[in-house]
Amino acid sequence: MQGSASSWDNGDRGQDEHPPSDAIATSRDLADALPPPPAAAAPPVVVAHAEATATFAEAEYDGYFLYARNEMVEGYEPEYLRTLLKSLLGIAVMLKRTLVLPEALCRCRDMVNLTDCEGEPAPYFDCPLRVALDGAAWKATKLVPAIKPPRFLAGPPSKLPEVVRCSHLRVLLPDGMDDSEISFALRQYSTVRWLEISSASKAFCGWDTRMPGxxxxxxxxxxxxxxxxxxAGKGPVSLFECTHYRGGTGEVLQFTNLGCNEKHLVSAAHERLPASIRERPKGTDIMVTFATGSVATMASNWVATVRKAGVAEVLIGALDQSMMDVCEKDGIPCILIEGGEITKQLAQRSAGNVRSDPKLYPKMSVLKVGFYNELLSFGYNVWACDADAVFVNDPRAMMREYPWDQADIAIATDCIDVPSDNRYPLLHCDFNTGLVYMRSRPEVIEFTERWRETIANAKETRIRDQAAFNMMTKLRPLEPLKSKDGKTVPRLFSCSNGGDGKIKIGVLPLSRYLNGHTFFVQHAHTLPKAEPPLSVHMTYQFAEGSSFAHGKRQRLREAGLWLVDDDAYYNGKYLALSDAAATLAVEPMGPNVDSRDAVKKHLAEQRHRINQLRPLLGIAKALGRALILPRMLCYCDFMWKEMQNCRVGGAESMRLPFDCPMDHVLDTPKWFENELGVGVREPSFLKNLAAARPAFAANVTSSIAKVSLRMTPLNDEGVIAALKPHEDARIIELSDARGTFCGFKDAATNGLFERETKVMLHYHRTPFCMMEGSNNAPLFSQCCSPRKPGDKFFPCVNGFDPPDALPACK
Structure with missing residues (x-):
């Protein structure tokens, strides 16, 4: 058959003509996949090729193929090869794909082209085998849709049809995935023609037998x-052990596009840069963020914090004309990033907040990273920041000092364990690309180009700049960087550049580059001997509104880091609550407190809080005053996973109670997206006033009326009359608000108040999930209920309840 089309046959099953509408089998689909299809369907035919030059008809490549990457396992032990085949068979059944037998089966010295082989080709396998498989059984099997020999994809890719060659992706899956987990992880890869699996021998563990059927x-x-x-003479091999950590879901750990790569050009031409940037010499550190007009206020605040920290070289990469217009009005250096079709889609979008567009939002990352690549190519070093990663102090001097001057790239992480990170950089968490420093070096320019293309070619919408960065840099284990004299360079590592090269990456210290947990929950910057923070990133927050990132803004206000409120915000009249009434008696919680006890205290504090806030809102509305929120204490962390001692893993040493951000205890967007008409100020408002508007501070803080209302409940008219003697005071501070307000005389106004405050004060949030009482459930168990029948789980306590009804007016 030399020089003729291969007689390997896919079978007349229609599978290879078009991808099935549901190309990945669910557990229910497998009722059709197992037991085998009807006998009428022709089995795949396996015919040995006498020579390595045998060819295949182009029509045979009209399919969707599953392939195992050649892992170059030393010796290719028969047990490994048999396990690899068994795992591949299972995945092929799950995905309903044609299985291409692995080249590792062949006893050949050249494992790329399958030449220089030892021995005669085994019947049905087209090459001499390393393990004595039963060719007749493989010829007769109906287990998988079709089978191709190892030579089918071997050799130079140029010999393959373009439709296959250009649709070639390699993925790495977690070890030990069951049917539902692997189906979920690969659900967006159904159109890939040549799907290559790394570490395939460990990828599949079988069907989750706890599920029906x-x-x-x-x-x-x-x-x-x-x-x-x-x-013969050997027992059966087992699949890799199931972990069941993912509960029916899972994610691809790594992917590499091995197909035809079309460059995705992003332009921010040097001549279009603002003069304040364009005229800076090469080697200048530029502080950079990016934004659409929908988040212009957040970007403007970022610029204000950078300038306050003492940095003049700031630049916004504008993603639309709306952002450019804001920059021109406010005198902010901006440049419009041009990215072809993505730029057009951004200009035509209908959604206000681009985050609410799940198809368009991921594409922004291509522009973002392409923008970084442009600036680096001009010779500038880039501090690349999300607009919610604000600066408290100037970080540039640190990058000029040892060991940071050795780094190509320095990046923050999502870790929260500050004491451990102080001892040694934590690498198990994701690198967070919301704060990354890049030096203008050839290897970094090459890296950002590959980074851009990795995002652009991703099949999964979740793979944006951060996921792609982590996949690339963690393609291989990070190695501590060594100096010329063999000493370890602190906090620096040699890591993959996403290809065959390496870059030097520095892991920024958690104690200086804080995130939403370390700053707003642990308050790590207030610990004894804590160094001054350099930046704060608004991660680990729970209040993304439909029209604005209210939770992030509120946290920034609470920290005195929201610098773009106008004068009217600080120069009004306000209603406040005394410190004594703001909280229950403070009760410190030790490191070994039982979560169940801490949650009880937390919920008692919450009930006290909302029963103060409801009358305060009514009184503030009646008086036409903004409400300064009272101090808010938390006796338990707020997290989407299990906690022990009411502390999430990594924050075991945090103090309880703590002054908590608003989004931990109140549904923050509801306080800014309602019809009540009451302005809100952060609990730290008076402290922030002194720093932000010292000219107003004396007038406001020197005009405080401290009042005790009689406990007989008053309606709005009664409140106005009772507080009329203090109407000129800039702040009216009530000693206690409970039981003082009974509603509005006007029925319509009262109905609106009842309706809006019930929504504002009833927080439908994630339950408290605790390890205590779980009967030693293993880590990664599910919260609140068993993941699968018979599983252990972490028990939950729900919170919070709605507010009490107002007292009746007398």
């Missing part, structure tokens, strides 16, 4: 696959 599916698969991978 899966025990029979697993028995059927095991019986048939054992025939195929069986070897």
């Amino acid at each position: 899966n025990a029979e599916r697993m028995r059927s698969f095991t019986a048939e696959s054992n025939k195929l991978v069986g070897v």
Whole structure:
């Protein structure tokens, strides 16, 4: 058959003509996949090729193929090869793909082209085998849709049809994934023609037999696959052990586009840069963020914090004309990033906040990273920041000192364990690309170009700049960087550049580059001997509104880091509550407190809080005053996962109670997106006033009327009359608000008040999930209920309740 089309046959099953509408099998689909299809369907035919030069008809490549990356396992032990085949068979069944047998089966010295082989080709396998498989069993099997020999994809890619060659992706999956987990992880890869799996021998663990029907599916698969991978005198091989950590979901850990790469050009031409940037010499550190007009206020605040920290070289990469217009009006250096079709889509979008557009938002990352690449190519070093990663102090001097002057890139992490990170950089968390420093070096320019293309070619919408960065840099384990004299360079590592090269990456210290947990929950910057923070990133927050990032803004206000409020915000009349009434008696919680006890205290504090806030809102509305929120204490952290001692893992040493951000205890967007008409100020408003508007501070803080209302409840008219003697005071501070307000005389106004405050004060939030009382459930168990029948789980306590009804007016 030399020089002729291969007689390997896909079978007349229609599978390879077009991808199925649901190309990935769910557990229910497998009822059709196992037991085998009807006997009328022709089995795949396996015919040995006498020579390595045998070719395949182009029509044979009209399919969707599953392939195992050649891992170059030393010796290619038969047990490894049999396990690899068994795992591949299971994945092929799950994905309904044609299985291309792995080249590792072939006893050849040249494993790329499958030449220089030892021995005669085994019948049905097209090459001499390293393990004695039963060719007749493989010829007869109906387990998978179709099978191709190892030579089918071997050799130079140029010999393959373009439709296959250009649709080639390599993915790495977590070890030990079951049917539902692997289906979920690969749900967006169904259109990939050549799907290559790394570490395929460990990827698939079988069907989750705890689910209905899966025990029979697993028995059927095991019986048939054992025939195929069986070897005389050897027992059956087992699949990798199931972990079940992911609960029916899972994510691809790494992906590499090995197909045809079309460059995604992003332009921010040097001649279009603002003069304040364009005229700076090469080697200048430029502080950079990016924004659409929908988040212009956040970007303007970022600029204000950078300038307050003492940095003049700031630049906004504008993603639309709306942002450019704001920059021109406010005198902020900006440049419009041009990215072809993505730029057009941004200009035509209908959604206000681009985050609410799940298809368009990920594409912004291509522009973002392309913009960094442009600036680096001009010779500038880039501090690349999200607009919610604000600066408290100037970080540039640090990058000029040892060891940071050795780094190509320095980046923050999502870790929260400050004491551990002080001892040694934590690498198990994601690098956070919301704050990354890049030096203008050839290897960094090459890296950002590859970074841009990785995002652009991703099949999954979740793979934006951060996910792609982590996939690239953690393609191989990070290695501590060594100096010329062999000493370890502190906090610096040698890591993958996403290809065959390496870059030097520095892991920024958590104690100086704080995030939403370390700053607003742990208050790590207030600990004894804490160094001054350099930046704060608004991560770990829970209040993304439909029209604005209210939770982030509120946190920045609470910290005195929101610098763009106008004079009217600080120069009005206000209603406040005394410190004594703001909280219950403070009760410190030790490091070993039982979460159940801490939650009880937390919920009692919450009930006290909302029963103060409801009358305060009514009185503030009646008087036409803004409400200064009272101090808010938390006796338990707020997290989407299990906690022990009411502290999440990594924050075991944090203090309880703590002054908590508004989004931990109140549904923050509801306080800014309602019809009540009451302005809100942060609990630290008076402190911030002195720093932000010292000219106003004396007038406001020197005009405080401290009042005790009689406990007989008053309506709005009664409140106005009772407080009329203090109407000129800039601040009216009530000693206690409970039981003082009964509603509005006007029925319509009262109905609106009842409705709006009930929504504002009833927080439908994630339950408290605790390890205590779980009967030693293992880590990664599910919160609140078993993931699968028989699983242990972490018990939950729900909160919060709605506010009490107002007292009746007398």
